[in-house]
Amino acid sequence: MTKQEYKDLVETLTVYSDAYYKENKSLISDFEFDLMMMECKKTEKEHPEWVASDAITQIVGSDLVSNDGNVTHHVPMLSIEDVFLKEDVVCWVEKVLHEHPDAIFSVEEKIDGTSATLRYQKNSDSGMDLVMVESRGDGYVGVNKTYLAPAVEDIRTSLNEAFDYLEIRGEVYMKHDNFNRYNEQMEEEGKKTAANARNLASGTFNLNDPEEAEKRGLNMFIFNVQDGPKDMMQSHIKALEYLNKKYGIPVVKYYKCHTAQEVLTAIDAIGESRGNLSYDIDGAVVKIDQIAYRDDFSSAAKYSTGHIAYKYPPEEKETVVTGIELQVGRTGRITPVAVMQPIHLCGTTVTHATLHNQDFINELGIDVGCSVAVFKSGEIIPKIKTVSKSTGTIYQIPDVCPVCGGHVKKEIDTADYRCTNPSCKAQLFRNIIHFASRDCMNIKGLGKELIETLINAGYVSNYTDLYRLKEFRQELVNSGIIGRDKNTDNILQNIEATKENPPTTLLGSLGILNVGISTAKSLMKSFSSIDEIAAASVEELMQVDDIGETTAGNIVDFFHDSQTAKLYFELKEHGLKTYVPDNEKKEQTLTGMTICITGSLNHYKNRKELQNLLEERGAKVTGSVSSKTTVLINNDITSNSGKNRDAKKYGLPIMDEETFTNTYL
Structure with missing residues (x-):
C-alpha cells in the first residue's frame, strides 16, 4: 500500500466512523468496517512514520460533543482490541497462561449498544447514591447523562452498601421488542424507521428529553467494575456475581474458563445463541x-489491557425467492417482501426479507425464482445481499393495490409506490391505530388488538366510527369484546374525553401525509380553524413556515377527496374541536420568538408542558441554539453546558424560568 492509498483509507474510515458514532448511521456493515480497519492497522505497523496522532486508529470511539456538559472520566473508557481469527484467540490465551499459569478467563457476550459508566458515592445514611451517569465520548472525556437514569430500566439510583466509592461500566442497549415497537409506530406515522437497535439505543441515549427516552425503552448490562473497594478489584467474575446476586443488577452473561479450548467452546456457545x-x-x-494480571498484557494506547474481542463473521446462506408479498402501510406506501425457501441463520429459521422498494429490486435484479445470498444485519434482521443466480427478469410492483384493488402510483422524486385509495382497508386499520395513539388523540386503553377486534366484529371501519361505539354499549358489554360494564364504560369515556382535545391534535391525527x-401547530398559527385550512389553496398553505409544495398538496388532496373529507366533517358533527373559541385563544405575545429550553424545570411538570404553553403564545420552540434563537431558558444560567456556551457565543440572553415568566408571560 502506498502512502497516498493509506491516507485515502484513513479518510474513508473516518467518514464511516463519524456516520456511525455521530449520526447513528451504518454506511457499511460492521464486518466490512472491521476488515478495512484491520488493513489500516497492518499498514501502520509496517509504516509507523505515516501515523498521525489524530488518525482514526488512535481515537477511542465517539468524540461526540453534546450540550449536556462534558465529564472527564475517573477511569478511562477505552476500546477493546478486535481479533477475527480463532487462532489469534488461542495465541493470546496461551501467552497469558505462559506468563500466569493460574490465569482464569471470563468469556462474555459483547452487547451491541452504547457504553456508559455509573458512579456511586457514600451518603449520610450508610448507603450509596448514584451521582453520575456518563457516556463514553472519546474514552477520556464523556457527556453527563445523569438526567437519563430514570429512562434506563436497569440503572439503580441507590445501593445499600457502605463503600466510599463505586464505579461500574456497562452497555446501554435496546431489546428487540422495544426496537420493533418503535419502528411500527414510525411506520404508522409515516416517519423514517431506525436502521438497527444499536443506532436507536445510541440515539435515544443522546436525547435531551428523558420522557421520550423512557417511552422508547432502554436497558443496561454491567460488564466491568471500574473502581471500588479492594475486594471488588481482585476477581472480575466475583465482582459481577456480587452485583448481580446482592442487588439484582443485570450483568453481562459470562463463561468461566481455564484453557484455550474452554475459551473457544464458550465463544462457539455465544455464537450459536x-x-x-x-x-x-x-x-x-x-x-x-x-x-492484577491485566496490565502485563497491554496493547495500543486506545485499548483496555487484559481484554480482546472476537468478532464473528456474518453468517450468510443462499436460498431461492419463491414469491413476493406486498404490504400496505398507514400512508398507503407499499413495501415488497421476499418469500424464500427456509434457511437457518444465527439460530433462527428465515423465510422473509424486506425488498424495501422498487429501486432496491432493480439494483439487485430480483424476481421470483432467482437465487439470493442472505445474511443477518446486526445478527437479527435478514437482508438480501446479492443475486447469485438471476432469472433474467426483474419484478415490478403492480399498479393495483393488493388489499383494495385501488390504483397504485409512484411518488415523484422518491422510490415509494403508494395506494391512492383513501378507503383502502389496510390504510384504514393503521389510520385508526395512528388516530388513537398516545402521540395523537391519546385514547387510553384502545390498543392495536382491541381496534382489530372491533374492526373484525363490524363495529369500526374508520376512526369516526369510534365516536358511535357508545350507541352499541349494551351489545359490547354483552359480547365482552371490550370487557364488562366497567371496562367498556372506561373506554367509551376515554373516547368522549378526546372531544376536548385542541384542533392542532385533531389535525395532526387525521392521517394526512x-x-x-x-x-399541525404551524398551520393553526396561520389559520383560525381546520375549516380554513381545508379551504386553502396550495399557494396559501405554502405561506406557512415549514410547509412545502408536497405537504401543501397532500393537505389539499385530503380535504378535496370526497371520502377523506367526509371523515373530517363527520368528526365535526361528533363535536370534536376544529377551531379555538375567541375566549380560549391565548394572546400571541411570543410571535416571532424562537426559544430553546434546556435543563431541569421547577415550575412545570416537564419540558413538554412549557413547550406547549410557549407555542400557544406564538413562539417556535427548538432543541438547539443558533443565531436565530431569541432566548435560552435554563435554570442553571452559570453552567458550562454546550447550549449555554452557544448562547454566549451568539450574544443571546440566558434566563431561568422565573425571569422568563416575569418578562414574557
Whole structure:
C-alpha cells in the first residue's frame, strides 16, 4: 500500500466512523468496517512514520460533543482490541497462561449498544447514591447523562452498601421488542424507521428529553467494575456475581474458563445463541479474571489491557425467492417482501426479507425464482445481499393495490409506490391505530388488538366510527369484546374525553401525509380553524413556515377527496374541536420568538408542558441554539453546558424560568 492509498483509507474510515458514532448511521456493515480497519492497522505497523496522532486508529470511539456538559472520566473508557481469527484467540490465551499459569478467563457476550459508566458515592445514611451517569465520548472525556437514569430500566439510583466509592461500566442497549415497537409506530406515522437497535439505543441515549427516552425503552448490562473497594478489584467474575446476586443488577452473561479450548467452546456457545437472544450482540469478549494480571498484557494506547474481542463473521446462506408479498402501510406506501425457501441463520429459521422498494429490486435484479445470498444485519434482521443466480427478469410492483384493488402510483422524486385509495382497508386499520395513539388523540386503553377486534366484529371501519361505539354499549358489554360494564364504560369515556382535545391534535391525527402534530401547530398559527385550512389553496398553505409544495398538496388532496373529507366533517358533527373559541385563544405575545429550553424545570411538570404553553403564545420552540434563537431558558444560567456556551457565543440572553415568566408571560 502506498502512502497516498493509506491516507485515502484513513479518510474513508473516518467518514464511516463519524456516520456511525455521530449520526447513528451504518454506511457499511460492521464486518466490512472491521476488515478495512484491520488493513489500516497492518499498514501502520509496517509504516509507523505515516501515523498521525489524530488518525482514526488512535481515537477511542465517539468524540461526540453534546450540550449536556462534558465529564472527564475517573477511569478511562477505552476500546477493546478486535481479533477475527480463532487462532489469534488461542495465541493470546496461551501467552497469558505462559506468563500466569493460574490465569482464569471470563468469556462474555459483547452487547451491541452504547457504553456508559455509573458512579456511586457514600451518603449520610450508610448507603450509596448514584451521582453520575456518563457516556463514553472519546474514552477520556464523556457527556453527563445523569438526567437519563430514570429512562434506563436497569440503572439503580441507590445501593445499600457502605463503600466510599463505586464505579461500574456497562452497555446501554435496546431489546428487540422495544426496537420493533418503535419502528411500527414510525411506520404508522409515516416517519423514517431506525436502521438497527444499536443506532436507536445510541440515539435515544443522546436525547435531551428523558420522557421520550423512557417511552422508547432502554436497558443496561454491567460488564466491568471500574473502581471500588479492594475486594471488588481482585476477581472480575466475583465482582459481577456480587452485583448481580446482592442487588439484582443485570450483568453481562459470562463463561468461566481455564484453557484455550474452554475459551473457544464458550465463544462457539455465544455464537450459536445469537438468534435466540432478545437483544443484539456483536462479538464475544475474552477477559483475564485476575485484575492484577491485566496490565502485563497491554496493547495500543486506545485499548483496555487484559481484554480482546472476537468478532464473528456474518453468517450468510443462499436460498431461492419463491414469491413476493406486498404490504400496505398507514400512508398507503407499499413495501415488497421476499418469500424464500427456509434457511437457518444465527439460530433462527428465515423465510422473509424486506425488498424495501422498487429501486432496491432493480439494483439487485430480483424476481421470483432467482437465487439470493442472505445474511443477518446486526445478527437479527435478514437482508438480501446479492443475486447469485438471476432469472433474467426483474419484478415490478403492480399498479393495483393488493388489499383494495385501488390504483397504485409512484411518488415523484422518491422510490415509494403508494395506494391512492383513501378507503383502502389496510390504510384504514393503521389510520385508526395512528388516530388513537398516545402521540395523537391519546385514547387510553384502545390498543392495536382491541381496534382489530372491533374492526373484525363490524363495529369500526374508520376512526369516526369510534365516536358511535357508545350507541352499541349494551351489545359490547354483552359480547365482552371490550370487557364488562366497567371496562367498556372506561373506554367509551376515554373516547368522549378526546372531544376536548385542541384542533392542532385533531389535525395532526387525521392521517394526512407529512402532517403530524408539529406541522399541525404551524398551520393553526396561520389559520383560525381546520375549516380554513381545508379551504386553502396550495399557494396559501405554502405561506406557512415549514410547509412545502408536497405537504401543501397532500393537505389539499385530503380535504378535496370526497371520502377523506367526509371523515373530517363527520368528526365535526361528533363535536370534536376544529377551531379555538375567541375566549380560549391565548394572546400571541411570543410571535416571532424562537426559544430553546434546556435543563431541569421547577415550575412545570416537564419540558413538554412549557413547550406547549410557549407555542400557544406564538413562539417556535427548538432543541438547539443558533443565531436565530431569541432566548435560552435554563435554570442553571452559570453552567458550562454546550447550549449555554452557544448562547454566549451568539450574544443571546440566558434566563431561568422565573425571569422568563416575569418578562414574557
